[in-house]
Amino acid sequence: MVSPKVIREDILRMIHSAGSGHPGGSLSLVEILIHLYWKEMRIDPDNPQWEDRDRLVLSKGHGAPALYSILARKGFFSTDKLETLRRFGSGLEGHPHMQSLPGLDCSTGSLGQGLGIAAGLALGLTIRKSRARVFCILGDGELQEGSIWESAMSIPALKQTNLIAIVDRNHVQLDDAVDKIMPLEPLAGKWKAFGWTVATCDGHDREDIEKAFSTVTDKPLVIIAETVKGKGVSFMENQALWHGKAPDKEQLRKALEELE
Numbered sequence: 515m516v517s518p519k520v521i522r523e524d525i526l527r528m529i530h531s532a533g534s535g536h537p538g539g540s541l542s543l544v545e546i547l548i549h550l551y552w553k554e555m556r557i558d559p560d561n562p563q564w565e566d567r568d569r570l571v572l573s574k575g576h577g578a579p580a581l582y583s584i585l586a587r588k589g590f591f592s593t594d595k596l597e598t599l600r601r602f603g604s605g606l607e608g609h610p611h612m613q614s615l616p617g618l619d620c621s622t623g624s625l626g627q628g629l630g631i632a633a634g635l636a637l638g639l640t641i642r643k644s645r646a647r648v649f650c651i652l653g654d655g656e657l658q659e660g661s662i663w664e665s666a667m668s669i670p671a672l673k674q675t676n677l678i679a680i681v682d683r684n685h686v687q688l689d690d691a692v693d694k695i696m697p698l699e700p701l702a703g704k705w706k707a708f709g710w711t712v713a714t715c716d717g718h719d720r721e722d723i724e725k726a727f728s729t730v731t732d733k734p735l736v737i738i739a740e741t742v743k744g745k746g747v748s749f750m751e752n753q754a755l756w757h758g759k760a761p762d763k764e765q766l767r768k769a770l771e772e773l774e
């Protein structure tokens with residue numbers, strides 16, 4: 515299993531080299547993605563189009579650097595490609611573009627759309643009698659999009675238990691705290707009221723994450739993962755400033771030193 519430190523180093527180096535990107539919401543995703551790709555999902559990096567693979571919809575598409583690092587470390591493509599983030603024609607678009615890179619199951623970036631797309635994918639798999647599951651990662655700021663709640667309503671109504679939603683609850687959105695802009699609490703209560711089973715976990719603690727994913731239920735499962743935006747780099751942690759800003763050379767050096 516890859517170490518979170520390796521993924522965090524990749525994220526920081528990629529965004530530095532691109533000169534733009536989203537470090538905060540990429541760093542908060544690391545342990546969740548490691549769990550998914552190393553413990554949870556049935557995938558085959560040698561056969562990215564395998565029909566019965568589990569799918570991931572990264573609805574908060576700006577977290578792409580974390581996903582690209584995971585896919586490269588998992589063997590979907592060479593790690594040498596990582597430094598081409600956001601370069602024209604590289605395939606590592608600022609937001610995931612599924613036709614440009616192996617291992618991507620969905621193009622995202624426009625917030626609010628991923629849960630509906632995941633519901634469609636899950637329905638298609640059910641119709642084909644596939645055992646594959648669909649995982650959908652949502653940002654907490656993203657939950658302010660009304661379209662999320664249409665899907666949150668329809669997924670339990672259609673008994674789509676082959677779909678698991680994960681909320682990256684890092685409490686900060688683009689330019690301020692989520693709860694200052696539009697409070698979400700009681701967040702677990704909202705999902706429960708819509709017909710979901712809710713599990714919560716520390717989104718940086720691998721055992722706790724594993725426990726949440728093992729929740730046994732006959733309803734669709736949503737995991738609210740408590741995370742820290744910018745996790746691992748002290749000057750980025752909980753700072754909206756680092757939502758969408760690349761570290762310069764000196765900031766990168768400091769950040770990598772901290773990860774050591």
Ligand SMILES: Cc1ncc(C[n+]2csc(CCOP(=O)(O)OP(=O)(O)O)c2C)c(N)n1
Nearest residue numbers: 539576623624625653654655656686687688
């Ligand atoms: C429809 C839409 N509106 C606005 C944006 C611009 N935008 C990108 S990230 C972001 C904040 C998202 O906050 P959150 O979901 O909490 O992301 P995280 O903190 O996990 O990075 C916004 C407003 C977008 N990508 N799509």
